[in-house]
Amino acid sequence: xxxxxxxxxxxxxxISRFRSMFEAKxxxxxxxLGCGFTYETLVIEYMRESTYTPxxxxxxxxxxxxxxxxxxxxxxxxxLVREQHPDLEIRMVFQNANNKIxxxxxxTYGTWCDKKNIKWSNKVIPSSWLSNKHTYHVPSAGRATLxxxxxxxxQSAFLAELSLEPDKxxxxxxxxxxx
Numbered sequence: 604x605x606x607x608x609x610x611x612x613x614x615x616x617x618i619s620r621f622r623s624m625f626e627a628k629x630x631x632x633x634x635x636l637g638c639g640f641t642y643e644t645l646v647i648e649y650m651r652e653s654t655y656t657p658x659x660x661x662x663x664x665x666x667x668x669x670x671x672x673x674x675x676x677x678x679x680x681x682x683l684v685r686e687q688h689p690d691l692e693i694r695m696v697f698q699n700a701n702n703k704i705x706x707x708x709x710x711t712y713g714t715w716c717d718k719k720n721i722k723w724s725n726k727v728i729p730s731s732w733l734s735n736k737h738t739y740h741v742p743s744a745g746r747a748t749l750x751x752x753x754x755x756x757x758q759s760a761f762l763a764e765l766s767l768e769p770d771k772x773x774x775x776x777x778x779x780x781x782x
Contacts (some may be wrong), residue, residue: 625698626658626669629728633659638733640667647691647747649684657693663734664741666691671698673712675705682719691741693721694732700725 620642621627633640640659645666647655659667670677673695685693700713700723716723724732741747 622658623669623671625671629659629667629669629696632727633661633733636730636733638662645741645745645747647684647688649680649687653680655680655684660741661733663736663738664692665732665738666693666741667696667728667732668693669696669698670712673697673702673704678704678715681721685721688747691747692738695721695723696728697723697725 621630622643626642630640630642639662642659643656645657645660647657649655657666658669661667668681681693681695684691695712695716697712701711704710704712704715710718713723713725
């Protein structure tokens with residue numbers, strides 16, 4: 604008769620606030636170091652009709668993103684967020700920075716970040732990132748919106764097509780000038 608597998612006791616209480624055990628581990632590290640933080644309290648808009656919610660925001664304004672698996676979609680998202688919010692200091696902490704970005708690639712998570720000038724760490728948050736001096740301006744909660752919406756080439760072309768030169772009027776007979 605086959606033996607039934609015992610269900611592993613999950614320390615769900617420890618991670619109930621966090622989306623993964625790795626995030627819970629980093630939160631414990633921050634708590635043990637006496638460093639305050641907020642967890643997923645800020646939503647950052649970026650163009651692609653999406654939002655990004657960073658994992659940790661330190662009191663000095665540094666944003667920490669914890670990554671176990673870092674897919675191509677995640678890498679694209681971070682490049683878009685970085686391009687559209689250059690004032691934010693987003694740093695990566697990888698569960699294993701030596702993982703390859705895809706099967707068969709020689710590029711690791713860490714070397715990819717080096718090429719893109721993104722600060723990163725392996726497994727733990729470096730104490731040098733925990734400075735109490737508020738260096739970077741980032742709200743600890745709420746929504747970070749784009750100051751001036753960035754338009755894609757397609758959106759710009761469409762809007763240019765809709766624009767009318769001042770001395771040209773549409774040929775539609777129902778069109779009337781506003782008074």
